[in-house]
Amino acid sequence: MSESGVAVSIFERIGGSATIDCLVERFYERMDTLAEARAIRVMHEADLGAIKDVLKRYLTEWTGGPKLYSVEKGHPRLRQRHFGFAIGDAERDAWLLCMRGALEETVADAAARQDLDKALSGLADWMRNRP
Helix, strand or coil, X not given: CCCCCCCCCHHHHXXXXXXXHHHHHHHHHXXXXXXXXXXXXXXXXXXXXXXXXXXXXXXXXXXXXXXXXXXXXXXXXXXXXXXXXXXXXXXXHHHHHHHHHHHHHHCCCHHHHHHHHHHHHHHHHHCCCCC
């Protein structure tokens, strides 16, 4: 909440589009370089350009920013879109390792970072489709 009592989105709290862009870039850099992320990196195409753009649009909208994802892709249907990939605890943990490192590097506001981490952790856990 702002001082005037108006709810402030996570998108605004973290710094908007510029922060989302940096977050996604750092996330995929970590996925590309961390040995612990190898299992999830192979789920992606060699060229990450298109998926980076999709994640930027998704996170922008998901955090309360402009509707950039749903106008093009419709409802996210994240579990359905990822069902072809085996996602268990190890894959969730690798994804979170990359995301948490990227959050640490890009989101200066500790409280906003913690709130976003909590939300992303729940999302990552929900994406599991294998024991």
